[in-house]
Amino acid sequence: MSEFVTGHPSTHGDGYQLNTTNLFRQAVVTHPEQEIVFRDAAGAWRSTSYEATWRRVARTANMLDGIGVRAGDVVGVLDWNHLRHFELYWAIPGIGAVMLQMNLRLAADDLAYVVEHAGATVVCVDESLLGVAEDLAARCPQVRHWIVMSDRPPAEIETSLPDPLDHEALLARQDEEFGWPVIDETSAYSACYTTGTTGRPKGVFYSHRGIVLHTMMWAADQAVGDHDNVLLTTPMFHAQCWGLPQVAVYARARVVLPGRYSVEEIGVLAQAMVDYAVTVTNGAPAIFAPMLEYLRSLPEPPDLSRARMISGSTEPPLSLIRGFHDLTGASIIHGYGATETTPLVTSNRPKPSLEERLSEEQRWDLKRSQGLPVAGVDVRLLGSGGEFLPHDGKSAGEICIRGPWITESYWKSDDEGKFHRGYWRSGDIGVITSDGYLKITDRLKDVIKSGGEWISSIDLENALMGHPTVRQAAVVGAPHPRWQERPVALVVPEPGHEVDVDQLRTHLSATFAKWQLPDEVLVVGELPTTSVGKLDKKVLREEYADFYSGR
Amino acid sequence: MSEFVTGHPSTHGDGYQLNTTNLFRQAVVTHPEQEIVFRDAAGAWRSTSYEATWRRVARTANMLDGIGVRAGDVVGVLDWNHLRHFELYWAIPGIGAVMLQMNLRLAADDLAYVVEHAGATVVCVDESLLGVAEDLAARCPQVRHWIVMSDRPPAEIETSLPDPLDHEALLARQDEEFGWPVIDETSAYSACYTTGTTGRPKGVFYSHRGIVLHTMMWAADQAVGDHDNVLLTTPMFHAQCWGLPQVAVYARARVVLPGRYSVEEIGVLAQAMVDYAVTVTNGAPAIFAPMLEYLRSLPEPPDLSRARMISGSTEPPLSLIRGFHDLTGASIIHGYGATETTPLVTSNRPKPSLEERLSEEQRWDLKRSQGLPVAGVDVRLLGSGGEFLPHDGKSAGEICIRGPWITESYWKSDDEGKFHRGYWRSGDIGVITSDGYLKITDRLKDVIKSGGEWISSIDLENALMGHPTVRQAAVVGAPHPRWQERPVALVVPEPGHEVDVDQLRTHLSATFAKWQLPDEVLVVGELPTTSVGKLDKKVLREEYADFYSGR
Structure with missing residues (x-):
């Protein structure tokens, strides 16, 4: 650790x-x-101003104060990307309370745990989510007030919530x-709980x-100013919408709030991009891909050449990046972060020095990487021995x-x-190139730890699937008495082909060291998948937990 | 004052x-x-990199540590906009010491006062300024080390400084x-002394x-990024070059350091704008005006359409703003600030809402105003009764x-x-329009305080000079037994014209209230000026101090 001095x-x-x-x-x-353009509960687009909204923010602060919310209290919010949610973003923290972001997609048990663990005593709920709130009410006795947000008069709203208040x-x-x-300033502004694959949600x-x-x-990183039109696509209960509402207001940009939307209604978002000449938005490939399909279906391709679409969650496919660019001129900018990081840690900007050095294909390919650390954060790669690794594009470590x-x-x-020496450990494995670009190669739980070294299961799977006889492949680390873990490969043959295991091993030897090769390559009929169709490594890891010890 | 809460x-x-x-x-x-492109002592342009410069910054930090500089110590710097000055910007504060900015144009007595008052114990001086340092040495006995910065070997440098060290x-x-x-983080990074017209310099x-x-x-306000080329025109001993060196590095921009330059060698700066495709610079109309003349003399007008030229010190004339735009495409952006404000307080950006509402002429005229407060500061107008005034474009108050x-x-x-309720009082008088734009109308010391109200001497002078018989005019507040002050006007006739005082009073009545009119209009042969040709109000105020009491 560095010396601490007072000057x-x-x-x-x-x-x-x-x-x-102050923002x-x-x-x-x-x-x-x-x-501020917003879509109301009935799906109609309406318009208001910063000044009028600020007056409603002040009313909301007075209301919270009136029902006894004090500095340090926690107020939950259960809402889509509505104007009232946006107002609560300022009113709750403005009086010194904490805005608890409630993920409306969590299981009732987990959501109740979050409300209890964070100590929320008031919850504001959108009318459309009354069912979710009612499921919580009995499990969350410490919530003193349930506030119902609706465009309709209280008499028309039916709910079993105890003593509901009308916003x-x-x-x-x-x-x-x-x-x-x-x-x-060190007081909490808001709280968001991670939805990890293991254990209970954890609070930030x-x-x-x-x-x-x-x-x-962020305003500096993406040059956001008052000539921008900012569409908030990411749900506002995910790491405060990745901070974009605050960036928009800091930059005095026009704000576009799509209200409640779903992938099934992607036209709402895609048409908003066109109608409000959106120049900045945030989202994931799962949203941007159908949005691109919709825009392709328009009689004329729209001009979105000023648009910077910050894309998180997973690496955007090149077809998506180029597709948006070629059709509309928009830039998909991959960013990396997590609930624990507020979230922006990297953003994919092309450095001037690379524009000369790289070919056009290389420049496109670079856009898939997580990009450069933004100014203000330190990103390091932690090796398996606890040391920080060099930025050489080869040394893979846990991103801290x-x-x-x-x-x-x-x-x-x-x-x-x-946590490690003041750093948060992301659980992601990556390399940093000598040009400074972060590239995620694995999730820590997908990495095979063999004899103190790491083997990338994703690299092995990609190499196996590159062979013409293989349709699908999965590699898991099976616990091993001597090496800690050893890779076991499972392959599904391409229809009409036979898999020759020796041939596959020779194929892998071209790019992998001998100790990295799977000791076992097993041919199977199919691989387990999750409810959304992703390969379910958790099931496989359990299945092969005793592979070596059981022998 | 607002309530303070901990959440x-x-x-x-x-x-x-x-x-x-960290930047x-x-x-x-x-x-x-x-x-980093820099001009050396011999006037030759050379090039280095961030990495190589950072290594020299580390060497400089080790050197300062080696001669006993500790956290909290004060190190003076006497240099032009050279690379070594830039390195000291990071090395001195980096070890927790304070960089004292030494204005090389101050009188020796004042500069010695600054060095003593700030408690500097080490001074780094550029070879070209040895004369200034030698004048100081005998007056500043607490300076333990004088470090000479030069491209030449120590043996070639002659100086009477006591035990000079070679950088x-x-x-x-x-x-x-x-x-x-x-x-x-609350420790001092650097110190700069104001050069007020009255009293000793004051330390920030x-x-x-x-x-x-x-x-x-600032990086967000002007959208500075790694594709920018930043020329540091403002002297680096003026409010840390208005913060532009830090902005350039934060944005990872190319830095252009012009070394030693003067208005007489304006071609050095103007040619650098062209040769290094400068996109961001800072300076004053006194520098930008001759720069424009130089650019006009080139065989072909250069394309500087990406350039944002932040212009401080005084209001830029419209001819300068339009001249730069019409010849090169560059934008002159007026900013307002002072040593006490780091300095950026406002910047002149056109709001999207005004682009529709204003005519082209009005938009050009707006560019002469001080602009909008930047995000993060509160700007208020303090009335003579101690109250904050409305933003109506008419209520004039002291800018706080x-x-x-x-x-x-x-x-x-x-x-x-x-200081007033946490605000710094600028001494400038201005209005804020209902659109939020700050417009300075007077210096507080030029305002006439009559019967609890303010009369603008500058407005009266401009109106008098608008009359065809008047060549020059000055209005001063003469102390008055009943009204505190009353305006006295002095006018120099236009050659070949005779001034009719009654006619002038009628002329003024068209725009001024009766109580604002000067009680006396005196015709004089000439008006006193300062060494740089500006009207010397101080002399006039002294001359008319007893105008009413002496009667």
Whole structure:
């Protein structure tokens, strides 16, 4: 660790706290007229302004204060990307409370655990999600108030929630001014729980300081300004919509809120891109791919050449990146992050030095990588021996991240194993090229640890599937008494072909070292998949847990 | 004042301090190859990289450590915009010491006062400024080390400085790695002294936190990125070159350092704009105007359409703004700030809503105003009664500024009158339009305070000079027993014209209220000017101090 020193006193003072309230308050001073376009519960597009919204934010703050919400309290929100959700983004943290992001797709048990663990005492719920809330009510006795958000009068709303409050009826009685407090910037702004594949969800409590710095970084990283039109595609309960609502307001951009949408209604999003001349949005390939299909179906391809589409979750296929570019001029920009990182850690920007050195094909291919660390974070590769690895494009290690918006712990958890010398351990395995670009090669749980070295199951699978006789392949690490783990390969033959295991081993030897080769290559009829059709490694790992010990 | 509250603990922690060291350290990780172009002492342009420069920064840090500089110590720098000055920008604050910016144009007495008051114990001086340093040496006995920076071997350098150290000879012996400490972010990064027209210079000590936040803000405000070429025109001893060196490195841009230059050699700067395809620079109309003349003299007008030229100091004339645009496509962007504000407080960006509403002429005219407050600062107008005034384009008040990079005091000074409820009082008078644009109308010392109201001397002068018989006009506030001050006007007739005082008063009545009219209009042969040809109001104020009391 580095030495910590205190230098000469400054005359700047430290009285000016980094509060999210300032982002919106200052935007209203310079751009009161800036537009917020939103889709209401009935699916109609409507328009309001920064100034009018800020007055509703103040009403919401007065309402929360009126029902007894105090600094440090936790208020849950169960909503789509609606205007009221956007207002709560400012009102709840603005009074010093914590906005708990409730993932409406979680199982009721897990969601109840999140509400209880975070200590939420008030929950704001959109009318369309009353069923989810009602499932929670009995399991969450510490919730004092359920606030129902709807465009309809309270008399028309039927719910079994205990003593429901009506959001709009309460707001109508409130003042349009609020005496915003100055909040100690290390206080929590919001909370989001990770949905890990193992164990209970884990809580990240973001600070005002972390959110403001992440906002300033992103606005600079993507050059977002008041001439931008920002569409919030990522659900607003996922790591505060990746911070894009705050970036939009900081930049005084036009905000476009699509309300409730689904992949089945992709036209809502795709048409919004065109109708509101969207220049910045965020999402995943699973959303962007059908969006591209929709745009292809239009009589004329739209001009979206100013659009930067920040794409997370998984590596975007080259066909998607080039497809958007060729049809509309839009740029798909791959970014990497997680709930624990607020989330932006890398973004894929082409460096000027590479534009000269790389061929056109290489430049396209580079766009699939996770990109360069954004300014303000330290990204390192942790080797299996606990040392940091060089950036040579070959040394693969666990991606570790440190910075002012990276979590340093989980809420009420002693999961020390997820942290290393001030860095958060992502569980992802990657390399960093000598040009500085991060490339994820594996999930840590998919890596095979053999004799203190790592073997990439994904690389082996890709190589096996590159052979003409193989249709599908899976490689898992089976526990081994001597080597810790050894790779076992399972292959499904291409119809009409026979798999020759020796031939396959020779094929793999061309690119892999001898110790990396699977000791066993088993031919199978099919491989297990998850409910969404992805290869289910968890099942295979269980199946082959005793492969060596059982012999 | 607002209530201060502490909310819920976050899991972000606050261990990651905002240190300027991180800006460069992280840029070297992603863009080691990025270029720094610099002009050496002999006037030759040379090139280096971020990585090579960072190694020299580490050597410089080791050198300073080796001669006993510790965290909290103050190191003065007396240099032009040379590469070594740029290296010291990172090395001195990087070890937790303070970089004292020494204005080489100050009188020796004032500069010695600054060095003593700030407590500098080491001074780094460029060979070309040895004369200035030698004048200081006897007056600054607490300076332990004078370090001479030169491209020539020590044996060739003649100086009367006591025991001079040779910068390059010391650097040659140092290690290229340095164990950078983590610095408490509220510690001072650098110090700069104001050169007020009255009293001794006053010290501002900028914090690491303030500098980093100002950097992040500016990078977003002007969309500076790694495809930009940034020319540092403003002297590096003026409010850390307005923060542009830090912005350039944060954005991983190409840096262009012009070394020593003067208005007489304007071709050096203007040609650099062309040769290095400069896209961002900073300066004042006094520099940009001759630069435009030079560019006009080229056989072909250069294409500088990507260039944003941040222009401070005084309001840029419309002829300069349009001249640059019409000849080269470059944008002159007026910004407002001061030593006390790091400095950026406003920047003149056209809002999207105005582009539709204003005519082309109005849009050009708007560019002369100080612009919109940048994100992160609060700008208010303080009325003569101590209240904040509305933003209506008419209410004129003293411009007051608050924010994380605005000074909250002066170093070792009890000048409380310069601060008001957490705001720094600029001494400038302005209005803010309902669109949010700041327009400076007067300096506070040029405003006439009459019966609790303010009269603008500049407005009166402009109106008088608008009359065909008047060549020059000056209006000063003469102390008055009843009204506190009353305006006295002095006019120099246009050659061949006779001034009719009654006619002038009728002329003024068209735009001014009766109580605002000067009680006396005196016809004079000439008006006193300063050494740089500006109207010397100070002399006039002294001359008319007893105008009413003496009667």
